[in-house]
Amino acid sequence: MRRRLAHALTPLRVAALVYVGLMLVVLLAAPLLAPADPLAQNVANRLAGPGGSNLLGTDELGRDILSRIVYGARVELLIALGATIVAMVLGTLLGLLGGYFGGIVEVITMRVLVDVLLAFPPIILVLLAVTLRGPGTGTLIVAMGVLFAPTFARISYGQVISVKRLEFVEAATAFGAPTRTRLLGVILPNISAPLIVQVSLTIATAILLESGLSYLGLGVVPPTPSWGSMVAQGQRYLSSDPHVLLVPGAFVVLTILAFGLVGDALRSGLDPKSRSDR
Amino acid sequence: MTQPVLEKAPRPAGTALLEISDVSVEFGGGKKWKPVTHGISFSVAPGETVALVGESGSGKSVTAMAILDLLPANARRTGSIRLDGEELIGASEKRLRQVRGCDVAVIFQEPMTALNPVYTIGHHLSEAIRSHRDVSKAEAAERAVELLRQVHMPSPETKVKDYPHQLSGGQRQRAMIAMAMASEPRLLIADEPTTALDVTVQAEILDLVRELQQRTGMSVLIITHDMGVVADVSDRVVVMRDGRVVETAPSTELFSRPQHDYTKALLDAVPRLGSGTTSSAVADRSAAPVLELEGVAIEYPGSWRKAGFRAGHDLGISVAPGEIVGLVGESGSGKSTIGRLAMGLLPVAEGRMTIGGRDVTAGSKADLAHIRSQVSMVFQDPASSLDPRRTIGQSITDPLRWTRKLTGAKACRARAQELLEDVRLPKEWVDRYPHELSGGQRQRVGIARAMATNPRLLVADEPTSALDVSVQAAVLDLFSELQREHGFSCLFITHDLSVVEQLATSVVVLQQGRVVEQGPTAQVLNAAEQDYTRRLIAAAPVPDPELQAQRRAARLAG
Numbered sequence: 018m019r020r021r022l023a024h025a026l027t028p029l030r031v032a033a034l035v036y037v038g039l040m041l042v043v044l045l046a047a048p049l050l051a052p053a054d055p056l057a058q059n060v061a062n063r064l065a066g067p068g069g070s071n072l073l074g075t076d077e078l079g080r081d082i083l084s085r086i087v088y089g090a091r092v093e094l095l096i097a098l099g100a101t102i103v104a105m106v107l108g109t110l111l112g113l114l115g116g117y118f119g120g121i122v123e124v125i126t127m128r129v130l131v132d133v134l135l136a137f138p139p140i141i142l143v144l145l146a147v148t149l150r151g152p153g154t155g156t157l158i159v160a161m162g163v164l165f166a167p168t169f170a171r172i173s174y175g176q177v178i179s180v181k182r183l184e185f186v187e188a189a190t191a192f193g194a195p196t197r198t199r200l201l202g203v204i205l206p207n208i209s210a211p212l213i214v215q216v217s218l219t220i221a222t223a224i225l226l227e228s229g230l231s232y233l234g235l236g237v238v239p240p241t242p243s244w245g246s247m248v249a250q251g252q253r254y255l256s257s258d259p260h261v262l263l264v265p266g267a268f269v270v271l272t273i274l275a276f277g278l279v280g281d282a283l284r285s286g287l288d289p290k291s292r293s294d295r
Numbered sequence: 296m297t298q299p300v301l302e303k304a305p306r307p308a309g310t311a312l313l314e315i316s317d318v319s320v321e322f323g324g325g326k327k328w329k330p331v332t333h334g335i336s337f338s339v340a341p342g343e344t345v346a347l348v349g350e351s352g353s354g355k356s357v358t359a360m361a362i363l364d365l366l367p368a369n370a371r372r373t374g375s376i377r378l379d380g381e382e383l384i385g386a387s388e389k390r391l392r393q394v395r396g397c398d399v400a401v402i403f404q405e406p407m408t409a410l411n412p413v414y415t416i417g418h419h420l421s422e423a424i425r426s427h428r429d430v431s432k433a434e435a436a437e438r439a440v441e442l443l444r445q446v447h448m449p450s451p452e453t454k455v456k457d458y459p460h461q462l463s464g465g466q467r468q469r470a471m472i473a474m475a476m477a478s479e480p481r482l483l484i485a486d487e488p489t490t491a492l493d494v495t496v497q498a499e500i501l502d503l504v505r506e507l508q509q510r511t512g513m514s515v516l517i518i519t520h521d522m523g524v525v526a527d528v529s530d531r532v533v534v535m536r537d538g539r540v541v542e543t544a545p546s547t548e549l550f551s552r553p554q555h556d557y558t559k560a561l562l563d564a565v566p567r568l569g570s571g572t573t574s575s576a577v578a579d580r581s582a583a584p585v586l587e588l589e590g591v592a593i594e595y596p597g598s599w600r601k602a603g604f605r606a607g608h609d610l611g612i613s614v615a616p617g618e619i620v621g622l623v624g625e626s627g628s629g630k631s632t633i634g635r636l637a638m639g640l641l642p643v644a645e646g647r648m649t650i651g652g653r654d655v656t657a658g659s660k661a662d663l664a665h666i667r668s669q670v671s672m673v674f675q676d677p678a679s680s681l682d683p684r685r686t687i688g689q690s691i692t693d694p695l696r697w698t699r700k701l702t703g704a705k706a707c708r709a710r711a712q713e714l715l716e717d718v719r720l721p722k723e724w725v726d727r728y729p730h731e732l733s734g735g736q737r738q739r740v741g742i743a744r745a746m747a748t749n750p751r752l753l754v755a756d757e758p759t760s761a762l763d764v765s766v767q768a769a770v771l772d773l774f775s776e777l778q779r780e781h782g783f784s785c786l787f788i789t790h791d792l793s794v795v796e797q798l799a800t801s802v803v804v805l806q807q808g809r810v811v812e813q814g815p816t817a818q819v820l821n822a823a824e825q826d827y828t829r830r831l832i833a834a835a836p837v838p839d840p841e842l843q844a845q846r847r848a849a850r851l852a853g
Contacts, residue, residue, distance in 0.1 A: 184680035191638045192694035192744070193667040206684040289684060289728040 025286035033278030040090055040272065047091045051084040055242050064258045074260045077250065082264050085242035089265070092243050093272075096157050096236075097223035101216055103162025108169025109212060113200055115170070116177030127174055131167045139164050139226070140233075147235050157236060161226060165219050172215055176208035183207075210284050217280030221273035228269070244269050311338035311377075312514050313362070313482055318374035318384075320357050320366065332358055332538035334374070339482065344508065344515040346529035346546070348522065350561075350763035351734070354538040355518050359484050362516075363395050378482070396427045400475035404487040406467035410459040416443070416470045417455030423477040442473040446503060464626075465496035469503065476507060483508075485517045489524060493625040493790065494834040498850065501528050501836075520763065522565045523836025526550060526843045534558050546840050564768040565838045566793035574816070575779050576800050578618035583652045585669070585752045585784040586614040586637055591646035593629070593636050593808075605644070606632040607808045614752065619778065619785040621799030621816065623792060623831070629808040630788045634754045637786055639666035651751055667698055671750035675757040677737035681729040687740045688725030691715070694747045714743040718773060735766035739773065746777065753785045759794065771798060792835050796820055804828045 026034075043050060052072070059079035067074040073082040108131075115126035134142075146160035180186065181204060189203045228245020230236035237243040244265045251262025316336045321328040332354040339345045347355045361372045362383065376383040378398060383391065395401075403409040410419060420439035424430065430438070436455070443451035446469040459467055468488060475483055485504065489497035505528055508515055519525060525532055525546060532549045534542040534557065542555040553559045593607035606629045614620050622630040635641045636648070643656045651669045655662040671694070674680035681690050688711035695701035701710060712722035718739040729737055738758060745753055755774070759767040775798065778785060787799055795802055796816055803813040804827065812825045823829045833850055837843055 184674050184676060185682045187640065188672070188674055188680050188744075189682075189693070189697070191640055191667075191672050192697055192748075193664070194693070194697040198697060203682060207682070289730065 025282050027282075030278050030282040033275040034282065036271065036275040037279050040094055040275075043087055043090045044094050047087050051081075051087040053081040053084045055080060055084040055088040056240050057081070064254065064261065066258070067260050067264070073264050074258075076247070076261050077254060082247075082261070085247060086244070086265060086268055089242040089244045089247060090268070090272075092154065092237050092241060093224060093227065093245075096154060096161070096227050097220045099154075099158035100161035100165060100223045101219045103158060104165035104219055105169050105212065105216060107162065108166035108171075109173045109205075111166065112170040112173030112175075113177055113205065116174040117181055117200055117204065127170065131170045134163065135167050140229075143226075143230060143235060152235060152238050154237070157227065157230070161223055164226075165223065168219070169212065169215060172211050173208055176211060177204055180204055180207050210288060213284045213287070214280050217276040217278075220276045224269055224273060310340065312341045312343075312379055313339040313516070314375070314377040315358075315362070316375045316377075318358065318361060318372060318376060320354070320361050320370055320372050322367075322370050324369050328371070330538065332361075332535075335535070335538075335540055337533045337540060337543055339514045339516055341481070341514055342508070342512045343531060344505075344517060344529045346525040346532045347516060347518045347535060348520065348525055348532060348561075349535035350520060350765060352537070353535040355535050356486055358535070359486060359516060359518050362484065363399055363401065364391055365395075365401075393427075396423075397478045398480060399482045399484060400478060400480035401484045401486065402468070402471045402475050402488050404490050406464070406471045406491075407459060409471060410467060412459055414458070415455065416457055416459065416462070419470065419474055420455065420477060423474045427478050438477075439473075442477055443470070445476065445507070446470075446473045448473070463496075464492050465499060468492065468496075468500050472500075472503065472507070476511075479511065480513055482514045482516065485515060487519055488517070490519070490521070494836075495625065495830060497524070498527075498834040498836070502847070502851065504528065521836070522562060522764070522838035523843070526838050526840045527836045527847065534561070550838060550840055561765060562838060564765040566768070566771075566791070566797050568793040568796055568820070568832065568835055568837060570793075570796070574619060574798055574800055575775055576617055576619040576785075576798075578615040578800050580615050582616045584613045584615050584649075585618075585651055586612070586786065587647075587649045588612045588633075588636075589647045591636070591648055592644045593632050593641055594644040595632075595641070603644075605808065607636070610646070610808075610810055612803055612810065612813070614784045614786060616751070616784055617782050618801065619787055619799045621795035621802045622786060622788045622805060623790065623795055623802060624805035624811075625790065625831070627807065628805040630805050631756055632808070633805075634672070634756045634786060634788050637666075637752065637754050638670055638672050639663050664698075667694075668748065669750060670752045670754060671745040671748055673738075673741050673745045673753065673755040673758045676761045677734060677741045678729070678761070680741055681737060681744075683729055686726050686728055687715075687732070688712070690729070691740060691744045691747055694744060698748065700748065710747070711743075714747055715740075717746060717777070718743045733766075734762050735770055738762060738766075738770055742770075742774065742777070746781070749781070750783055753783050754788070755785060756788045757790065758787075760790065767794075774798070792820065792832060804831070 057080065059075070061079065062075055063077055063079040065075040073086065076082055111126040111130060115123040142164055143160045146156055150156040186199065186203055189199050194203065227236050227243065228248055231243045231246040232249035236245060239246065247265035248262055248269065251265065254261045315338065318332065318335045319330050320332045321330045323329050335358050337345065347359060349355045357366070360366050362376055366372065372384060374384065378394065383394065417436060417439050420442055421432065421435040424435045424438050439455050440451045443454055448454050448466060448469050462470065489500050492500060501524065504515060517528060529546045532544060532546045533540055534555065536557050542549065542553070542558045544554070549558065550562065553562055588610050591607060591610040592605060594603040594605050597603040610633065622633060624630045632641065636643065639658065642658050647654065647656050649655065650666055653665055655666055681687065688708060691711045691714050692701065692707040695710065696707060701707055708725060711725050715722045715724060720736060720739050732740065759770050762770060771794065787795065789795055799816050801814060802816050802819040804811045804819065804825070806827050812819055812823065812828050819828060820832060823832060833846060
């Protein structure tokens with residue numbers, strides 16, 4: 018186990034883990050960490066560059082960008098992680114059941130639920146949810162979770178189809194493993210690698226989609242800061258004051274990258290074959 | 296003496312078609328290169344058949360692939376490979392392509408994966424013909440039919456329009472050979488060409504290769520692990536081990552007077568049909584049978600629009616306590632199906648099945664629980680029958696955990712260690728993963744898992760067919776020992792008659808889901824009543840060139 022861990026942790030991945038850890042701290046302790054009130058406007062000091070009294074500068078209303086990043090991280094990560102977890106659990110379950118049982122179960126899970134869901138344009142679907150429930154974090158998590166679930170279902174379905182034919186699954190049946198054990202104890206661990214990779218991709222997509230939705234006014238309600246809406250607003254000042262866009266943009270990129278690397282680390286850490294003893 | 300080996304005129308020295316000297320293949324990159332073969336040297340004369348034999352990891356395939364530089368990108372070759380005097384190491388990619396297409400042809404082990412599934416056989420052949428000869432499409436199509444006729448493909452005119460999946464395994468290999476012959480090669484490299492085929496089909500393919508060779512005068516380099524195949528076709532044998540040539544000799548000499556210890560050990564390990572039984576199992580016929588099938592039919596369930604497939608008809612088989620019953624037959628004969636039925640993985644469609652005196656025909660939940668307490672199974676390929684994500688200790692005790700016979704991590708671990716020692720593996724290995732073990736060790740783990748529930752009946756489905764002969768011998772010995780110690784009955788499924796002879800007290804011969812013949816081992820193998828059984832016995836190659844030549848003559852005459 019220790020050797021496996023050592024193999025999975027390259028310096029870059031450690032850096033990513035540290036970054037993700039920091040983000041989680043920020044998520045929990047935003048009010049303690051932010052240097053200023055993210056909503057306090059100071060029009061006299063609008064569009065100040067980074068480095069002065071405001072470490073990362075101010076936006077068009079003179080609000081402290083660093084503080085908005087810190088508070089934004091909270092909303093951003095909560096929605097991205099929440100939506101991904103919902104998508105993963107829901108999608109994997111559908112794929113496992115559809116792939117393993119086939120027949121009528123497959124028709125219900127993969128055709129009726131997953132394919133129909135895929136037929137809707139994502140924005141329309143979220144619009145529908147927001148119209149019905151009103152904008153807010155909870156609505157976004159559930160709506161985006163449902164939206165991303167089909168990808169997980171497709172991946173796990175395909176994997177289950179190929180894994181369930183392997184002899185060790187038949188061996189489990191022969192040796193009396195109950196269905197639940199076969200699904201969750203035997204098949205699931207063996208299809209986890211692509212799902213874990215998908216998790217980091219989904220977190221990234223969720224951050225992007227949330228940004229888009231906030232831009233349309235369907236996401237986080239202003240004035241609550243979110244990275245997506247910060248990028249959207251910063252667009253207008255790209256030529257004169259690029260930092261308004263670049264700072265939140267950089268955080269979006271870094272966060273997506275970090276989650277990708279953490280996904281890689283998890284995948285090789287969980288795979289017994291990636292031990293470096295060859 | 297009319298030994299086919301001596302039919303060809305002796306060749307003067309120095310006229311070898313293929314001369315391999317001091318060839319080493321290394322894998323790696325940058326500054327780290329790891330050699331896998333060390334200074335291999337041998338030659339193939341025109342018209343000669345040379346067999347490259349060795350167990351897995353001996354470097355035989357790598358050596359053969361090095362000839363045409365078909366090695367992976369992270370490999371390099373050193374030394375000298377001369378084809379008709381022309382140096383191939385360091386030759387240009389263009390020249391190598393010409394050599395590959397024209398002078399040297401290759402056929403592979405698994406024709407299904409070597410043929411492109413979206414093209415017809417005719418398309419494959421035309422491609423091969425047009426790649427090195429400037430002919431029109433119509434001419435190529437004509438020639439394709441001609442080639443198929445040469446390899447004795449039944450109804451070649453219609454077969455050219457077929458796709459690879461529409462042909463049987465033997466026909467696919469014939470098509471591969473036809474493709475190889477398209478360029479009239481001077482050297483044919485055959486990499487385990489019959490390993491994936493049934494014995495009767497194997498015999499036909501080997502006959503074909505021999506016939507083509509005699510007609511065209513090409514040389515053949517055959518790579519195999521099967522000493523029977525070596526004895527059947529080769530003039531000369533190169534024995535490899537751990538990347539080195541340990542012995543090179545004419546095949547008549549090699550089999551009668553092996554010089555190297557490894558060759559001797561290898562030949563000793565090959566089970567020989569006709570050497571008598573060494574089975575120590577004693578059937579207790581006075582007691583009630585452990586497994587009894589009466590008029591059983593087996594069906595693979597279809598889907599809601601498709602009817603099920605019937606894989607067994609009117610089967611009557613009985614296994615007494617302590618008895619080892621060998622189930623033999625070719626692929627598709629239903630032998631594995633019967634194993635799965637006994638394990639409760641398939642329902643009884645018709646007839647009656649009892650296990651340990653209890654009627655389990657209905658297959659209710661209680662019946663299945665009963666089956667699982669009495670029957671256990673060893674699977675064919677230990678590489679895929681063990682969960683790669685679980686340690687071998689966990690895998691071994693899974694049956695106990697799943698049936699709630701034993702719970703608690705400590706108790707399971709202790710039991711796993713005990714079972715590992717039973718199968719002669721160090722108990723410290725309990726935390727290892729399957730990929731850290733060799734094939735033979737993995738199959739020991741598979742046997743330990745099957746023993747975990749102290750079964751009365753063990754279903755062994757081709758447990759040694761994925762293993763090297765020397766490893767197979769050790770695993771079979773272990774199996775016999777365990778059977779003596781624990782006295783379980785066994786349904787031993789195999790395609791290898793010599794293994795059955797060595798192990799089983801009685802034999803059931805299957806063909807297309809029906810029992811063709813059954814009885815005590817010696818009786819069935821020595822005095823077979825049915826044609827099919829006799830054909831099976833005749834087709835199995837024996838590791839003795841002279842005997843094999845006689846058998847071939849008898850087979851071709853009959």
